[in-house]
Amino acid sequence: MSSVSTCQTEAQGEGLTPTALGALTGETPFLACDTSVAGLQLRELSAHLPGFAIHYAVKCNPTPQVLTALAGKGCRFEVASIGELAMVEAIGTAASEVLFSNPVKPPAAIAEAHRRGLTRFAFDSECEVRKLATHAPGSRVYVRLAVDDTNSRFPLSRKFGADLEEAERLLLLARDLGLVPYGVTFHVGSQCTDPSAWPRAIRRCGDLFEGLSRNGIVLEMLDIGGGFPVEYTEPTPALASIAVAIRAAIDQLPYAPKVLVAEPGRFLAAGCGVMVASVIGLADRADGRWAYLDVGGYHGMMEAVQTGGQWQFPLHTSRPESDSEPHAAFTVTGPTCDASDTLFYGASLPEKLEVGDRVYIGMAGAYSLSYASAFNGFPPPVLVLVDGDRAT
Numbered sequence: 384m385s386s387v388s389t390c391q392t393e394a395q396g397e398g399l400t401p402t403a404l405g406a407l408t409g410e411t412p413f414l415a416c417d418t419s420v421a422g423l424q425l426r427e428l429s430a431h432l433p434g435f436a437i438h439y440a441v442k443c444n445p446t447p448q449v450l451t452a453l454a455g456k457g458c459r460f461e462v463a464s465i466g467e468l469a470m471v472e473a474i475g476t477a478a479s480e481v482l483f484s485n486p487v488k489p490p491a492a493i494a495e496a497h498r499r500g501l502t503r504f505a506f507d508s509e510c511e512v513r514k515l516a517t518h519a520p521g522s523r524v525y526v527r528l529a530v531d532d533t534n535s536r537f538p539l540s541r542k543f544g545a546d547l548e549e550a551e552r553l554l555l556l557a558r559d560l561g562l563v564p565y566g567v568t569f570h571v572g573s574q575c576t577d578p579s580a581w582p583r584a585i586r587r588c589g590d591l592f593e594g595l596s597r598n599g600i601v602l603e604m605l606d607i608g609g610g611f612p613v614e615y616t617e618p619t620p621a622l623a624s625i626a627v628a629i630r631a632a633i634d635q636l637p638y639a640p641k642v643l644v645a646e647p648g649r650f651l652a653a654g655c656g657v658m659v660a661s662v663i664g665l666a667d668r669a670d671g672r673w674a675y676l677d678v679g680g681y682h683g684m685m686e687a688v689q690t691g692g693q694w695q696f697p698l699h700t701s702r703p704e705s706d707s708e709p710h711a712a713f714t715v716t717g718p719t720c721d722a723s724d725t726l727f728y729g730a731s732l733p734e735k736l737e738v739g740d741r742v743y744i745g746m747a748g749a750y751s752l753s754y755a756s757a758f759n760g761f762p763p764p765v766l767v768l769v770d771g772d773r774a775t
C-alpha cells in the first residue's frame with residue numbers, strides 16, 4: 384500500500400507547505416514550484432563535494448525558472464540535445480561552459496553544438512568517436528563507462544556505457560582521430576540507494592587511468608554523473624555518507640584529475656515541485672475504489688508509470704486531515720481514455736474523497752513537466768512559481 388505523507392519532506396520549501404498549497408486557487412493541473420529548494424539542494428551538494436563543478440542535468444526539469452535559479456547560484460549545465468543547449472543559452476549560459484553528456488547524438492547536433500562553441504562531448508562507441516572527429520574536430524571527448532547500477536531505481540548502463548577495455552581503445556582511437564582524450568564519466572543509475580556504487584565506479588575509472596597512462600594519456604576530467612537519491616516516502620542514504628565514499632575513492636586514484644564534475648538532476652529538482660491535481664471522477668470497480676485525477680502518466684507523472692505504479696510519492700489531499708478521517712486504498716489514475724496512465728495502486732487516501740478535491744503529489748519537481756504531453760486533448764500541467772518571483 385502506498386504510504387501517505389501529510390507533512391513535507393525536508394527537501395521541500397516554504398511555498399510548498401500544505402497551507403501554502405491550499406491557498407493556490409488556480410485551475411489544475413499545475414506544478415507548484417519553489418525554485419529556492421533547488422538552490423538549497425545545490426548548496427548542500429557543493430558543500431559535500433568541494434572542488435566539484437556541478438553541472439545540472441537539464442532534462443530533469445528544464446523550466447527557465449529552475450535553470451535561472453540554479454545558474455544564479457553558480458550551477459553549470461549538462462545537456463542531451465540542441466534543444467536543451469538552446470534552453471541554457473537562453474538564460475545566458477555560454478555553450479563553452481556546457482557538457483554534452485548524451486553518449487549518442489545526431490551528427491547535425493554535434494556539428495551545431497560545435498558551431499555554437501561547445502567543446503566537451505561524451506561518447507561510448509566507435510561510431511560516436513568517428514562522428515565527433517568529423518563534426519566537432521579537435522574537441523575534448525570523455526568516455527562513458529558502463530558501471531554497476533543494480534541498486535538504482537532507473538538503471539542506465541544497459542543502454543549506455545563501454546566496458547573498460549573498449550573505453551581505453553576508444554580513447555586511443557579518439558586521439559588518433561585528432562580529438563583530445565579529456566575524461567571519463569559514468570552514471571550509477573537514477574535514485575541510486577547504494578553509497579558503494581560510486582566508489583566501485585570510481586575504481587573502474589582508476590583502472591582506466593592506469594591503462595591510459597601506459598599509452599601516454601592523462602585524463603583531465605572525472606565526471607561522476609548523477610544518481611544522488613532524494614527521499615520520497617522511503618528513507619534514503621544520507622548525502623554525507625555517499626560523499627565520504629566518493630572522496631575516499633578519488634583519493635585512491637592513480638592521479639588526481641584536474642576537473643571533477645557531478646551531474647545531479649533529481650537531487651536538485653525533485654523537492655522543488657508539488658503536482659497539484661483535482662479529482663475528476665470516482666468509481667468502485669471489481670478490484671476496489673478508483674480515483675480519477677486530471678493528471679496522469681502522460682501529463683508528467685511518467686515515472687509512476689515507468690515503475691508500474693510501484694513508485695511512491697508523498698500524497699496529501701485538500702480534505703481536512705485528522706485521525707478521525709478514515710482512509711481507504713485507492714487506485715489513482717489519470718484522465719485519459721487509456722489505462723496506461725495509472726499512477727498508484729493501493730494509495731491510502733481519505734475514504735470520503737470527492738470530485739473537486741485536490742490531490743497533492745509531493746517531490747514531483749524532477750522528471751515530470753519535461754515528460755508532460757497533451758495526449759488525448761488534456762493540456763499538460765503548467766508551472767506555478769511559489770517562491771520569490773511569483774509568476775506563472
Ligand SMILES: Cc1ncc(COP(=O)(O)O)c(C=O)c1O
Nearest residue numbers: 440484573609610646647648649
Ligand atoms: C548523462 C546524465 N547525467 C546526469 C543525469 C541526472 O541523473 P539524476 O537525475 O539521477 O541525478 C542523467 C539522467 O538520467 C543523465 O542521463
